[in-house]
Amino acid sequence: MLPKGVRFSLVLLLMLGAATRTQAGGPFTGTEQPHWLQADTTAEHKENTRLVGSTLAVLLGPFAAHRIYLGTTPKVAIFYGVTFGGFGVLPLIDLGHLLFTKDLTPYRNNDRVFMWTAPKAASTPP
Secondary structure (H helix, E strand, C coil): CCCHHHHHHHHHHHHHHHHCCCCCCCCCCCCCCCCCCCCCCCCCCCCCHHHHHHHHHHHHHHHCHHHHHHCCCHHHHHHHHHCHHHHCHHHHHHHHHHHHCCCCHHHCCCCCCCCCCCCCCCCCCC
C-alpha cells in the first residue's frame, strides 16, 4: 500500500489532468477529427498486389482468398470452396500466374473460374 501522502499526490494529479482537458465529454458533433486520428497524407502507401495475392494463394488458395482479394464473382469462390480449389490444382496454377506475369490487370475483377483463360470474343450476327 502506498503512503497517504503519495496517494493524495496521485489522486490530485489525476484530477488536475482530467480538469485541464481541452474537449468536453458527451456526443461528438464536430466534423474535425483529432490530430492523432487523421490519416497521414505525407507518406504514400502503395499495396503490393502481387505479394498479397501470392501469399493468399499459398495460405488460403483452396478457398479462393486470392481470387476474392483480386475481385471476382461469388460463383468462383463457391466453385473453389466446393472442389477445394479444383482439388488443389487451381491455386497452384493461379500462383504461377501471379508470380510470373508482368501485368496483373487481366486478373483483377475477373469472373472466370480459370482466370488465365482469354475471354470469349463477342460474336456479332451477320
